[in-house]
Amino acid sequence: xxxxxxxxxAGLAAAGSFALADGHAGKVKVGMxxxxxxxxxxxxxxxxxxxxxxxxxxxxxxxxxxxxxxxRKPEIAVQLADKMIQSEKVDVMTxxxxxxxxxxxxxxxTAQGKFYLSPNAGPSALAxxxxxxxxxxxxxxxxxxxxxxGAYANDAGYKNTFILAPNYPAGQDALTxxxxxxxxxxxxxxYTKLGQTDYAAEIAQIRASGADSVFFFxxxxxxxxxxxxxxxxxxxxxVVGPAFSFDQGILQAVGEAALGVKNTSQWNKDxxxxxxxxxxxxxxxxxxxxxxxxxxxxxxTANLLLSAMAKADVSDADAFRAALAAAExxxxxxxxxxxxxxxxxxxxxxxxxxxxxxxxxxxxIGASLTDHGDAYAADCSY
Amino acid sequence: MSTILLIEQxxxxxxxxxxxxxxxxxxxxxxxxxxxxxxxxxxxxxxGAFAAAAVAGATGSxxxxxxxxxxxxxxAGAVVELTVxxxxxxxxxxxxxxxTFALILIFSEGTRWIFGSFPLFLDIPxxxxxxxxxxxxxxYPLYRLVIIGVGLVVAIGLFxxxxxxxxxxxxxxxxxxxxxxxxxxxxxSKLYTIVFALGAALAGLAGALVGAIQSVxxxxxxxVLILAFVVIVIGGIGSIKGALVGAxxxxxxxxxxxxxxxxxxxxxxxxxxxxxxxSSLASMSIYILMAGVLLFRPTGLYGGR
Numbered sequence: 001x002x003x004x005x006x007x008x009x010a011g012l013a014a015a016g017s018f019a020l021a022d023g024h025a026g027k028v029k030v031g032m033x034x035x036x037x038x039x040x041x042x043x044x045x046x047x048x049x050x051x052x053x054x055x056x057x058x059x060x061x062x063x064x065x066x067x068x069x070x071x072r073k074p075e076i077a078v079q080l081a082d083k084m085i086q087s088e089k090v091d092v093m094t095x096x097x098x099x100x101x102x103x104x105x106x107x108x109x110t111a112q113g114k115f116y117l118s119p120n121a122g123p124s125a126l127a128x129x130x131x132x133x134x135x136x137x138x139x140x141x142x143x144x145x146x147x148x149x150g151a152y153a154n155d156a157g158y159k160n161t162f163i164l165a166p167n168y169p170a171g172q173d174a175l176t177x178x179x180x181x182x183x184x185x186x187x188x189x190x191y192t193k194l195g196q197t198d199y200a201a202e203i204a205q206i207r208a209s210g211a212d213s214v215f216f217f218x219x220x221x222x223x224x225x226x227x228x229x230x231x232x233x234x235x236x237x238x239v240v241g242p243a244f245s246f247d248q249g250i251l252q253a254v255g256e257a258a259l260g261v262k263n264t265s266q267w268n269k270d271x272x273x274x275x276x277x278x279x280x281x282x283x284x285x286x287x288x289x290x291x292x293x294x295x296x297x298x299x300x301t302a303n304l305l306l307s308a309m310a311k312a313d314v315s316d317a318d319a320f321r322a323a324l325a326a327a328e329x330x331x332x333x334x335x336x337x338x339x340x341x342x343x344x345x346x347x348x349x350x351x352x353x354x355x356x357x358x359x360x361x362x363x364x365i366g367a368s369l370t371d372h373g374d375a376y377a378a379d380c381s382y
Numbered sequence: 383m384s385t386i387l388l389i390e391q392x393x394x395x396x397x398x399x400x401x402x403x404x405x406x407x408x409x410x411x412x413x414x415x416x417x418x419x420x421x422x423x424x425x426x427x428x429x430g431a432f433a434a435a436a437v438a439g440a441t442g443s444x445x446x447x448x449x450x451x452x453x454x455x456x457x458a459g460a461v462v463e464l465t466v467x468x469x470x471x472x473x474x475x476x477x478x479x480x481x482t483f484a485l486i487l488i489f490s491e492g493t494r495w496i497f498g499s500f501p502l503f504l505d506i507p508x509x510x511x512x513x514x515x516x517x518x519x520x521x522y523p524l525y526r527l528v529i530i531g532v533g534l535v536v537a538i539g540l541f542x543x544x545x546x547x548x549x550x551x552x553x554x555x556x557x558x559x560x561x562x563x564x565x566x567x568x569x570x571s572k573l574y575t576i577v578f579a580l581g582a583a584l585a586g587l588a589g590a591l592v593g594a595i596q597s598v599x600x601x602x603x604x605x606v607l608i609l610a611f612v613v614i615v616i617g618g619i620g621s622i623k624g625a626l627v628g629a630x631x632x633x634x635x636x637x638x639x640x641x642x643x644x645x646x647x648x649x650x651x652x653x654x655x656x657x658x659x660x661s662s663l664a665s666m667s668i669y670i671l672m673a674g675v676l677l678f679r680p681t682g683l684y685g686g687r
Contacts, residue, residue, distance in 0.1 A: 224597035234513030
């Protein structure tokens with residue numbers, strides 16, 4: 001342990017001297033690697049827009065942001081990270097949407113003494129044994145929203161749920177998270193192919209299984225396909241899912257099929273606090289669309305960073321880290337604090353999909369988990 | 383597993399098979415007649431879906447949307463053939479693959495530029511929404527039955543076109559010997575444009591039909607393209623009949639494999655492990671099928687050459 005912290009200290013010192021050598025003491029250069037093209041670009045665009053909105057509203061000249069597109073490809077994300085660390089000499093990195101990309105970039109970045117603030121991905125490997133003092137997750141640990149869905153299923157009295165998710169690490173985390181909180185029986189458990197677009201076979205199995213409810217985690221286009229086909233199939237069991245499949249970006253594409261579906265989230269546009277109201281109004285004014293979950297996470301990430309910049313200089317890594325860990329900013333989620341592994345401890349809500357005028361959106365109908373951390377915090381020690 | 387569930391899954395397999403056929407038919411025609419590997423075929427599928435979503439959004443009519451998908455994909459196909467593909471016939475396959483791969487990128491970013499990064503909405507018409515009761519107490523979505531019907535009608539029409547019309551004769555002649563039919567005075571470049579546009583229109587129709595039950599988004603064509611390549615390899619390159627048989631085989635294998643394999647492993651394994659192993663094997667099943675077919679019929683089921 002001693003050797004590790006010595007190396008870490010040396011790394012931090014090196015990072016600090018770089019910052020001074022560049023003459024940008026007081027300034028913070030942020031490297032944002034996110035998905036701006038290809039499948040799933042909507043998520044990265046929302047994170048970027050939320051982040052840049054907060055930066056613009058703060059008007060802080062000391063914040064400089066470099067943005068690059070990872071195309072959702074791990075190898076490109078790694079190249080971009082190397083470039084940002086070595087030639088751009090950024091102080092803080094952020095932006096990655098997907099857990100597999102985060103796993104490729106974050107450990108290397110933090111080992112080189114860069115702060116990493118995650119606006120979305122929260123793989124379990126980085127929350128437990130693989131946690132790092134320079135790694136902060138501002139969104140959630142991957143399991144969280146699914147745990148909230150499991151807790152909601154108990155509250156709703158579901159006893160026999162059919163669960164499905166794509167066969168990849170975040171999909172496995174999803175079903176694990178749901179099962180961690182859910183107390184009833186499972187009518188069936190299916191791993192689908194990642195990127196699958198036709199769910200007729202799975203829906204037929206749901207129909208035949210005698211389940212009383214369905215839980216699914218199918219992010220992006222997969223969720224759209226599933227919901228449309230589910231609505232057309234005549235199966236009318238209640239559906240529960242994490243917010244990803246019911247978010248502002250994709251709800252319009254799902255249409256009527258999503259109406260009334262319950263989903264769990266740490267944020268919604270109707271959370272009643274001043275920061276959130278200001279965010280929702282400013283986002284609509286700036287971009288002409290309703291903000292999504294991802295936009296709120298990008299916005300919070302920027303505000304967390306700005307709050308730390310106001311208190312400490314990034315070249316003093318210990319002080320800057322303490323300022324980040326204090327999380328003294330007005331989160332759009334209301335109460336927000338970091339747990340011992342620098343992942344959020346926050347409230348989770350149950351939302352219902354409604355139609356406001358011509359626009360499909362969500363409203364909060366109740367709480368699911370309050371002051372909820374994650375299951376991996378105990379494994380983390382710095 | 384109950385009989386009803388099995389029949390329902392067979393219908394699902396048929397439905398995914400006939401949609402694959404619409405994609406594979408164009409791909410195999412283009413390869414058979416022009417000897418061209420067209421990776422951008424998936425982009426034409428996407429063009430059809432986006433055109434349908436845009437027209438359905440503007441007019442509210444699903445029929446107009448389908449017509450728009452045919453017209454837009456055929457037009458895009460013809461333009462691409464005239465401007466890019468025409469220059470590739472004499473090049474080797476690597477050049478063709480590179481150029482058509484570039485077309486994928488151009489189509490994807492162009493579509494994003496026009497329609498944005500968020501998925502579009504295209505819904506099935508009210509008249510076709512919801513399930514119907516089939517004999518034997520099987521509840522099945524009406525729209526999927528209609529898709530099976532449309533796919534089979536198109537397949538029959540295509541066979542008639544190839545077998546009984548003058549243009550069909552020319553297409554078959556072009557497949558066998560392109561120098562000879564050029565020498566006989568057939569305008570070969572016009573024939574190529576027509577075949578390419580026809581293949582594109584079929585892909586566009588598939589995109590629009592499937593877009594209504596899936597999501598209309600950038601990049602939706604590439605996963606289907608890979609399956610379509612598997613189909614034409616199994617069926618035999620250049621053979622429409624092979625494309626139909628291959629598409630139905632792939633559709634059924636894919637669907638039934640995903641359902642039956644996890645159940646099969648569950649008979650002697652723990653449920654969660656059986657799900658994981660079964661799902662992984664199911665996603666490989668069509669490639670195993672392809673390898674098996676190639677082992678016994680190296681040119682595919684109906685491949686002549």
